[in-house]
Amino acid sequence: MSALPTFALPTWLRSGRVITGLAIVVAVALIALLAPLIAPHDPNEQNLLSTFLPPMWLKGGEAAFPLGTDSLGRCTLSRLIYGARIAMTVAIVASLGAMLIGAVLAHIAGYFGGTIDWLIGRTVDVWMSFPPVILSLILMVGLGTGLRNVILAIVLVDWTRFCRVLRSEVLVVTRRDYVAAARLVGFSHARTILREILPATLPLLITLMSLEMGIAVIVEAILSFVGMSVGATTPAWGQMIADARQHIYDAPWNLVFPILAIFVTVLGFNVLGDGLRRTLDVRVTETQRA
Amino acid sequence: MSLLVANELTVSTMLDGAHVPVLRDLSFALEPGRVLGLVGESGAGKSMVGRTVAQLLPPGFAVSSGSLSFAGTDLVTMAADARRALLGREIAFIPQEPLSALNPVRTIGAQLDEHLARIGAPASERRERMVQAFDAVHLPHGAELLRRYPHQLSGGMCQRVLIAFAFASHPKLVIADEPTTALDVTIQARIVRLIAEMQDREDTAVLFITHDLRLAAQVCDDILVLYAGRPVEYGPARRVFATPGHPYTRCLQLANPAMHQRRVLYALPERMPGLRAYASITGCAFAPRCPNVIDACRAAPPPMSEVGAGHRAACIRTAQTRDIAAAAEPAADATAARAPILAVENLTKRFTSGGFLRRSDFTAVKNVSFTLHENEFVGIVGESGSGKSTLARLIVGLETPTEGRITIAGHAASAPGFAAHRRRHVQMVFQDPQSALNPRRRVASIVTQPLEAAGRVSWQERLQRAGLLLGEIGLPADAALRFPAQLSGGQRQRVNIARALCAVPRVLIADEIVSGLDVSVQAQLLRLLAALRRERHFAMLFISHDLSVVRYLCDRVLVMYRGEVVESGPTEQVFAAPAHDYTRALLAAVPPDDPAEVWQGLAAG
Numbered sequence: 001m002s003a004l005p006t007f008a009l010p011t012w013l014r015s016g017r018v019i020t021g022l023a024i025v026v027a028v029a030l031i032a033l034l035a036p037l038i039a040p041h042d043p044n045e046q047n048l049l050s051t052f053l054p055p056m057w058l059k060g061g062e063a064a065f066p067l068g069t070d071s072l073g074r075c076t077l078s079r080l081i082y083g084a085r086i087a088m089t090v091a092i093v094a095s096l097g098a099m100l101i102g103a104v105l106a107h108i109a110g111y112f113g114g115t116i117d118w119l120i121g122r123t124v125d126v127w128m129s130f131p132p133v134i135l136s137l138i139l140m141v142g143l144g145t146g147l148r149n150v151i152l153a154i155v156l157v158d159w160t161r162f163c164r165v166l167r168s169e170v171l172v173v174t175r176r177d178y179v180a181a182a183r184l185v186g187f188s189h190a191r192t193i194l195r196e197i198l199p200a201t202l203p204l205l206i207t208l209m210s211l212e213m214g215i216a217v218i219v220e221a222i223l224s225f226v227g228m229s230v231g232a233t234t235p236a237w238g239q240m241i242a243d244a245r246q247h248i249y250d251a252p253w254n255l256v257f258p259i260l261a262i263f264v265t266v267l268g269f270n271v272l273g274d275g276l277r278r279t280l281d282v283r284v285t286e287t288q289r290a
Numbered sequence: 291m292s293l294l295v296a297n298e299l300t301v302s303t304m305l306d307g308a309h310v311p312v313l314r315d316l317s318f319a320l321e322p323g324r325v326l327g328l329v330g331e332s333g334a335g336k337s338m339v340g341r342t343v344a345q346l347l348p349p350g351f352a353v354s355s356g357s358l359s360f361a362g363t364d365l366v367t368m369a370a371d372a373r374r375a376l377l378g379r380e381i382a383f384i385p386q387e388p389l390s391a392l393n394p395v396r397t398i399g400a401q402l403d404e405h406l407a408r409i410g411a412p413a414s415e416r417r418e419r420m421v422q423a424f425d426a427v428h429l430p431h432g433a434e435l436l437r438r439y440p441h442q443l444s445g446g447m448c449q450r451v452l453i454a455f456a457f458a459s460h461p462k463l464v465i466a467d468e469p470t471t472a473l474d475v476t477i478q479a480r481i482v483r484l485i486a487e488m489q490d491r492e493d494t495a496v497l498f499i500t501h502d503l504r505l506a507a508q509v510c511d512d513i514l515v516l517y518a519g520r521p522v523e524y525g526p527a528r529r530v531f532a533t534p535g536h537p538y539t540r541c542l543q544l545a546n547p548a549m550h551q552r553r554v555l556y557a558l559p560e561r562m563p564g565l566r567a568y569a570s571i572t573g574c575a576f577a578p579r580c581p582n583v584i585d586a587c588r589a590a591p592p593p594m595s596e597v598g599a600g601h602r603a604a605c606i607r608t609a610q611t612r613d614i615a616a617a618a619e620p621a622a623d624a625t626a627a628r629a630p631i632l633a634v635e636n637l638t639k640r641f642t643s644g645g646f647l648r649r650s651d652f653t654a655v656k657n658v659s660f661t662l663h664e665n666e667f668v669g670i671v672g673e674s675g676s677g678k679s680t681l682a683r684l685i686v687g688l689e690t691p692t693e694g695r696i697t698i699a700g701h702a703a704s705a706p707g708f709a710a711h712r713r714r715h716v717q718m719v720f721q722d723p724q725s726a727l728n729p730r731r732r733v734a735s736i737v738t739q740p741l742e743a744a745g746r747v748s749w750q751e752r753l754q755r756a757g758l759l760l761g762e763i764g765l766p767a768d769a770a771l772r773f774p775a776q777l778s779g780g781q782r783q784r785v786n787i788a789r790a791l792c793a794v795p796r797v798l799i800a801d802e803i804v805s806g807l808d809v810s811v812q813a814q815l816l817r818l819l820a821a822l823r824r825e826r827h828f829a830m831l832f833i834s835h836d837l838s839v840v841r842y843l844c845d846r847v848l849v850m851y852r853g854e855v856v857e858s859g860p861t862e863q864v865f866a867a868p869a870h871d872y873t874r875a876l877l878a879a880v881p882p883d884d885p886a887e888v889w890q891g892l893a894a895g
Contacts, residue, residue, distance in 0.1 A: 177726035180688055185793060186713050186743035195742075199730045 015279045021210075021272025028265050032084040039078040040066065043235040047073030052251045070240070070254050071247055079235040080261055086229075086236045087265060090150055090220040095212035097155035102162025103205055107193050109163070110170025121167070124160045132157045133222060140228040147230050150223060154216050161215075162208055166201060173200045203280030207273050214269030221262050237262050291362070292319040293462055293495045294343065298356035301342055303565075310568050312351060313338055314520045317594075320512075322462065323493040325486075327510030327527065329503060329542075331808040333562055335519040336499045340465045343497065344383055345373050361462065379409050382456035384466040384485070388448035392440040398451055399436025402458070409459040423454040426491075427484055446477035450484065457488050464489070465497045470505070474673040475835065479879040482509055501808065503542055504881035507531050515539050518563050518575040521594065525601030533612065535603030537580050540614050545813035547842035548883045549865065555842065556616035557817045558810035561778060574604070582610045619820060631829050632662040632685070632716070632797050637694035639680055654680040656853040658694075662797060665827045669840030669861065671876065672850035678833045679721075681850070682799045685831070686718045699796065717795035721802040723782035727774040733760070733785050734770035740793040759788045762825075764818060780811035784818070791826070798830045804839055816842055837880055841865055849873045 013019070031038065041064075053069040054061045055076075061068060067076040109120040136153045143149040173179065174197060182196045223229040224238030232239070237258040244254035301313040313335050320326045328336045341347050342358065345365065358365045360381065365373070377383075385391040393401055399420065406416045417436075424432030427450045440448055449469060456464050466485060470478040486509060489496050500506050506513060506527070513530040515523040515538065523536040534540040544556030560579050563571060573588035574580070580587065586606060594602040605611065639655040655677045662668055670678050683689040685696060687709065696703045701711050720726035727736055734756035741747045741755060756770045763784045774782055783803060790798055800819075804812045816839065823830070834840050840847055840861065847864050849857040849872065857870040868874045 176728075177720040177722065178728040181718070181720060181726055181789065182728075182739060182743075184686055184688070184713065184718055185740040185789070186710070187739070188743075191743070196728055199728075 015275045017271050017275025018279060019275075021268050021270070021275055024264060024268025025213075025272055028084055028268065029088050031081055032088040035081045035085055039075075039081045040064065041075035041078040043074060043078045043082040044233060045074060045078075049073065052247065052254075054251070055253055058253075067257055068251070068253055070243055070251070076240075076254060076257055079240055080237070080257055082235045083237040083240060083258065083261065084265075086147065086224075086234060087217050087220060087262075089147065090154065091213040091216045091265075091269070094151045094154035094158070094216040094220075095209050097151065098158040098212060098216075099162050099205065099209050101155065101159040103166055103201075105159070106163045106166035107170050107197060107201070110167045111174050111189070111193055111197060113171075113174075117167075120163065124163050127160045128164070133219070136219060136223060137226070137228060140223060145228060145231045147234070150220055150229050153223070154219050157219070158212060158215065161212065162205075165208060166204060169201050169204050170197060173197050203276070207277040207280060210269055210273035210276055214266040214273070217262060217265050217269070293322045294318075294320040294358075294360050294497070296339075296356070296358050299342070299353065299358050300355045301338060301347065301351055302354040303351045305565060308569060309354065310565055311354070312519050312565065313342070315356070316514075316521050318512075318514050318521075318524060320463070320495045320497065322495050323489070324511045325489065325496040325498050325509055327506040327513045328497065328499045328516060329501070329506050329513055330516035331501060331542075331562055331810060333518075333564065334516040336501075336516055337467055338519075339516075340383075340467050340497060340499050343463075344377060344381060344465055378405070379459045380461055381463045381465065382459060382461040384449075384452055384456050384464060384469045386468040387472055388445055388452050389440060391452055392448060394440050396439075397436065398438050398440065398443075402436070402451075402455060405455055406458060419458065423458045424451075426457065426488065427451075427454045429454065445473055446481065449473060449477075449481050453481070453484060453488060457492060457494070460492055461494060463495045463497065465499070467499045468501070471501075475837070475879040476673065476875055478505075479881075485509070502881075503531075503546055503809070504883070508881040515542075518568065518571070520575055520591075521604065522576065523601075523603045524594070525598065525603075529598050529601045533598065535597035535601065535608040535611060536576075536605045537582050537607075537611050537614055538576050539603075540611050541579075541581070542809055544614065544616050545809045547813075547816070547838040549838050549841055549877075549880055550883050552842055552862075554616040554619050555813040555816055556614070557813040559814075561780065561811070574606075581614050582607050619817070620824060628663040628665060630661045631664045631699055632831075633695075633697040634661075634685065635659045635695040635697075637681070637684060637696065638692050639677075639684055639689060640692045653853055655684060655691075658850075658853075658855050660848055660855065660858065662829050662831060664796065664829055665823065666846065667823065667830045667832055667844045669844035669847040670831060670833045670850055671835065671837055671840050671847060673835060673876075675852075676850040677853040678850055679801055680853075682718065682801050682831065682833055686716055686799055687712055688718075714793065715795055716797045716799065717790035717793055718799040718801070719787050719790045719803050721805070723774070723779070723786045726786050727782060729774055731773075732770070733765075733772050733774070733777070736774070736785055737788040737792055739789055755792070759792055762791070762822070763788045764814075778811075779807055780814060783807065783811075783815060787815075787818070787822075791822070794826075796828055798828050799833075800830060801833045802835065805834065805836060812839070819843060837865070837876060849876070 047069060050062065050069055051071055051073040053065050055068045056063050056066050065075050065077070067080065069075060105120050109117040136157045139153040139156060140149060143152060179192060179196050182192045187195070220229060220236065221238035221241070224236040225242045227242065229238060230236050240258040241255060244251065248255055296316050296318050299313060299316040300311050302309045302311045316339065318326065328339055330336050342353065343365065353366045360376070402420050403416055406419060411419055420436060421432040424435055429435060429447065429450050443451065469485065470481050473481060482505065485496065488494070498506065498510055510527045513525065513527045514521055515530070515536065517538050523530060523534065523539050530539060531543070534543060541556055541558050545558060547555060558579050563575060573590055574592050577583045577587040584607065592604045592606045594604045595608070597603050597608045637655055637658045638653065641652045641654055643650055643652065658681060670681065672678050680689065684691050698712055699715050701708055734753050737756050737759050738752040741752055753770060757767055760767060760769055765781060765784055769777065769781065774785065777785065786803070804815050807815065820843065832840065832844055844861050846859065847861045848855050849864070849870065851872045857864060857868065857873045864873065865877065868877055
C-alpha cells in the first residue's frame with residue numbers, strides 16, 4: 001500500500017520540462033560516474049610542451065586534446081569530466097543534507113506550532129540575515145578545505161531555505177481535518193507527521209531539492225573559484241574558471257567551457273525543478289482533478 | 291407582455307468530442323413584478339440558466355438552439371456591446387457569496403460610485419443616490435458605510451449592500467443565485483424579505499435560483515423544477531407545491547425534514563446523472579430513481595403535459611405521483627432511563643489572541659453543562675459563531691478547556707490514561723469530507739485508520755474490515771480501493787462516518803455533517819444515521835444550524851447562543867413551545883412546512 005496515488009508516476013513523467021531536465025541531469029551524472037573510462041587523460045597530467053592548446057577544431061588544435069589545454073598543459077575535457085564528479089557529489093549530498101535538516105525542523109515547527117515554531121522560525125530569520133556566500137566563506141575558513149567541508153558548509157547555509165518554504169506548507173496541511181482525524185483515532189505525533197502530512201508535502205520537498213541541487217553547484221563553483229573548496233589537486237569547475245581568468249585574452253576558451261558546464265548543469269536542475277513543481281504541486285493538480 | 295421568455299432553449303458544450311446539451315428544451319415566461327424560482331439539486335443546471343440570461347456562460351458553453359428574449363429583443367443573437375449595456379442596468383445580479391463579490395481593497399462607497407457612474411448617474415447626484423439606496427435596503431448610517439471596507443461588514447450586511455447595488459439602476463430583471471445560502475437562518479429570512487420588498491416596490495421581475503424548496507415556496511410566484519438539465523415541472527408555485535405533478539418534485543418535498551412533526555424521510559436512491567451520462571439517457575432522465583417507473587418511461591423522453599391551469603409536468607404518470615410515500619422506519623427504542631455516557635460540567639473555553647502588548651480574550655464556550663445518555667441523540671443548534679464547533683472540539687480533545695469537567699463513561703478528564711479512554715469511547719465525524727479525508731489514501735485505508743493506529747495489521751485484514759464497514763454504511767464493495775476524489779460528496783461523507791464507526795465508539799460527535807449536501811443526499815444520510823443507531827446503539831451529539839434536521843434526528847436539543855446554552859429540553863417540547871427569545875427567533879426564521887401557510891399568512895398580513 002503506497003501512500004502516493006499510483007497515477008503519480010505517469011503524470012510527472014509526461015511533462016516535457018521534467019524529461020528535458022532529467023535528461024541533462026542524468027547525462028551529467030553518467031559523465032561523472034564514468035569519468036575514469038571516458039576521460040582521454042588524467043586530469044592532473046601536465047604537458048608543459050603543449051600549453052594553451054585551442055580546441056581541436058580551431059587552428060593549432062590537436063586531436064589528443066579535444067577541448068584544448070590550460071596553462072599547465074592539462075587536458076580541459078578531462079578536467080571538465082572530473083569536475084562533474086565534484087559538482088554532482090556536492091549537488092546530491094549537500095542538497096540531501098540541507099533537505100533533511102530543513103524538512104525535519106519545518107515539520108516539527110509547522111505541526112506543533114507555538115513556542116517550538118517560534119524558536120525555529122526566529123533561528124531561521126537570524127540565520128538568513130547573513131549573506132549566504134559570506135557565511136559559507138567564513139565556514140570554509142573555519143573548517144578548512146576538502147569535499148566534506150564544502151558539503152557541510154552548503155548544508156549549514158541552505159537548510160533555512162527548505163525550512164521556511166516547507167513550514168508554511170506544513171501549516172496548511174496541518175489545518176486539514178484529516179490530520180485532526182488521525183490524531184483522534186489514536187495516531188502518534190510521529191505517525192501523523194509521517195503518514196498524513198509528509199505525503200502531502202513530499203511533492204514540494206522534491207521540487208525544492210531539485211532546485212537546491214542547482215544552487216549547490218553554483219555555490220561549490222563560487223567556493224572553488226576563490227580557492228576555498230576541494231584543494232588544488234582535485235579538478236573543479238570553479239577552479240578552472242579561476243585558472244583561466246589569468247589568461248583570459250590568450251585562451252578565452254578555457255574560460256568558456258567550465259562556465260558552459262555550470263550553465264547546462266544548473267539549467268538542467270532548474271528545468272527539472274520547474275517541471276516537477278508544475279506536475280506535482282497539489283494546488284495545481286488538485287484543481288485540475290476536481 | 292412577458293419580460294423574459296425562453297422558448298425551447300438549449301445550451302450545449304463539447305465533451306469528449308460530442309455536443310452535450312447542458313440545458314435542454316427550456317421554456318418559461320417571466321412577467322414583470324413576478325418571481326420565478328429555479329429549483330433542483332446541484333448539477334441540475336439552475337445556475338446555468340441564470341448565467342445564460344446574464345450572458346456569463348463559461349468558456350465552451352453556448353446556446354445551440356431555441357431563443358431567449360428579454361423585453362422583446364433576442365438575447366442570444368444580440369451584439370456584445372448592446373448586451374453589455376443591458377447588464378447591470380436592465381439586468382442585475384445578486385451573487386451567492388457576498389464577500390467575494392466585493393473588492394476587498396476598495397471602500398463600499400468607491401465601488402458603488404463606480405457602479406452608479408457606469409449606469410449613467412451624474413456625479414452631483416451619486417452621493418445622495420448611494421445613501422438612498424442604503425436606506426432602501428434598511429442599512430442605517432449610509433453615509434458612514436460608504437467609507438467602510440467589505441471586511442468590516444458582516445455577511446448579511448454585505449449581501450444588503452449587493453442588493454442595493456443590484457437595485458440601484460432600477461433594473462427590470464434581477465437574477466438572484468442562491469443569495470442566502472452562505473448566510474445564517476435568521477439573516478436569511480431578513481434578506482429574503484428584503485428582496486421581496488424591493489421587488490414589490492420597483493415592480494422588478496426576479497429569477498430566484500435556490501436548492502431550498504421551503505424557501506422557494508415562500509418567495510416565488512412560479513416554479514421551474516430542473517433535473518439533469520431538463521425542465522421536469524413548471525407552473526404557479528402554489529399548484530406545484532400543493533399538487534406536484536412530477537415524481538421528482540414530490541420526492542424532494544418528502545426528503546425535506548418537517549418542522550412541525552417528525553415524519554419519515556423519503557430517501558431518493560442513487561444520484562442525478564452527471565454531464566457525461568447525458569448522452570446515454572434515452573427516456574426520462576429521472577427513470578432510474580423514480581418509484582413510479584414503468585417500461586414506457588425508458589423508451590422516450592416524456593413531453594411536458596398539462597396537469598392543471600398553467601401547470602405542466604414532464605411525466606407520463608402524473609396521476610400516480612401523489613401516491614409516492616416514504617417507506618416506514620422502525621421506531622427508535624423507547625427512551626427509558628439509561629446510563630449517562632458523557633457528562634460536561636461548567637465547560638468554558640477562552641481564546642487569547644494578540645501579542646503580549648495587546649491581548650484580547652474571547653470566550654467561545656461559556657459555562658456549558660449537559661449530559662448525554664447511552665443511545666441518545668442530542669442536537670446542538672445555533673448560528674455560526676455560537677460556539678457549537680468549539681464545544682465539539684473540547685469534548686473530543688482537540689482543544690483543552692479553560693475551565694470545567696468532562697466525564698466519559700465514568701472517567702473524569704483528569705484520570706490517568708484518559709486520552710486513550712476517550713479515543714475508545716468518543717469519535718468525531720468532521721463537517722467537510724473534502725478536508726477530513728486524506729486525498730492520498732484509498733477508502734479502505736481511511737476507514738481502517740483506527741486499526742493502523744492500534745498496531746501492525748495486515749493490509750488483508752484491513753481490506754476485510756473495510757468491506758464490512760462499507761456494507762454497513764451503504765457503499766459498494768468496489769469503493770474500497772478508490773480515492774476520495776473519485777467519490778461523490780454524499781459517498782465521501784459516508785466514508786467519513788465509517789472511519790468514526792470503525793473504532794466502535796459509544797459516542798459520536800457530528801459537526802454539521804449534512805450541511806452543504808443536496809436534500810436527497812441529506813435524506814439518505816439521515817436515514818443511515820437513524821438505522822445505524824438502531825443497530826449499533828451509540829449516542830450522538832449532532833451539531834447543526836439546520837433546525838429541521840435536528841427535529842428529525844434528535845431526542846433532545848440544546849440551543850447555543852454566543853457560547854452559552856440558552857435553552858435545552860426534549861426536541862418536541864423546545865420546538866413546540868420555545869422558552870427563550872433566541873430559540874423563538876431561530877424557529878420563526880425557518881420557512882413553514884406547508885406552503886399553504888405562507889400564502890394564508892400573506893393574505894392575512
